[in-house]
Amino acid sequence: MNKRYWGIIILSLIAILFSVYRTVSGQIGDSVRDAALIAAIYGESRAVPELVVLHQSEEYEKAEGKEALQQMGEEMAQKASMPVGEMKQIRGHWVYQTAKELKGGAQASLQIMHLSDLDNRTYVTWKVTHNRFALSEVEKLAEQMNQWVQTAGFVPQFNACIQGRISDRLNNGDWLVQPSSLLEKMLNKREAKVVESFQDDTALSISAYTPEIGKYIWTNQQKMNLQVAAHRDRRDGSLVVTIGTPIITVEY
Template identity: 35%
Template sequence: MKKHIFMAYVIMSLIGLLVVSGFSYWSQSTKASVAIQLIEAAEATEASITDIEHRTSIRLASLSTAKEFLSLGHEWSGILGIPSARAVTAEGKQLIYQTEGKVGQTKLQIRLIGVPEPHNISVYLVISLEGKRIHAQDIERAYEKVVGKTKSRGLIPQFSTCIRGIYNDTLSDGWQEARINKVFALLQAQEVERLQDESVTSISGYTTQWKPYIITNDQKMNVQVATHVDSLNQLTRITLGTPIITAEY
């Protein structure tokens, strides 16, 4: 239940950011080294990092037909060097082209979303790279390759980065906050806002360690760290994201 509540919070935060700020300040795509900085900061608090994810969503030029949509999907499959999907599927009224492959030890997935409009089809490209902590360097190389490929097409990808890990104990509120505060200190980040209850702590902030940031409540923000107790497995989970956490925690 708590997971659903806090996932809703993340979604509402995303909506709020769009409504309040109207736009994001992204002069560059998130640097690959950001993931390593997040990992090292979390591991300094005795967290065991398990998963790494980079994700971006890019609006592309509108199309006229589903056939053009499928052709565009095949084109992007070729650009990123992964297998092509055979057909376009539907999710409600949306057109979906989805496929995935491997770049070394990194899972690379692309998802084209087509939104029918009165006179054309609006198109969005979602690219995600996922992998395990032990393959961090491989993930960074794959990330750099994808950034290069998208930039070569005249696009500027705005990647979010998400790091997941665990503490092998159920931490109290105070210990969760202490771990997050240490991460913030190592990243030289200042707190902007927080959400906290008896088992979950989520703190958002701003650091000058990397340039990209968004605006929330008239303040810069580019890092978010959340912890929650997993009573079933007797451990505490930690999730770090930049500029915010975009995955369920």
């Protein structure tokens, strides 16, 4: 991936962390619906899924120092039936981390970061990843994640990404699938309005808004809650297809 793509990802992550994240109903169950929706949209691509990442994060209660942060983490982990974690320092910030393997091979993790010694703010991140799954499982994974989040008593920001590939190289060296046509088909199924796009010699990324997803972020003074991308793998020529809401947060 070139430096420009990394810049797009970094800016997108900043947008998730710091933009006002709107919601229609404000219910934590919206994330389950949204996860199921992007799985359905992804199914239109006919790509074989290889990775799903579900991510929920939010600023949380204050913790005065390392010991308070560790106690907060252990209490949250216990409520979610996760093992006792460990404390680490990452870029000068204390972080509590724990993880476990779920039935079926998915990996679940909890991280609580101490953001500032000045006001003792913390930031909680729940994450589920799976690389051996069917699209029909995405909704169930989101439901399981929500059960943990509800134990913490807050409504976090939700992000979901799915990635896979299409092996469409023909014997004569041409490709069967055109990335632009494929991504447009995925978006048109949900009447998504294109907000912006980026394209180079090997990749195409489209950001859009659909009213079917309740939450959105702002970009260039427009609503955005869906992103699709496709690029050619230079190793085997397969088409890697990625979808995310409200943005893609995995490498593409």
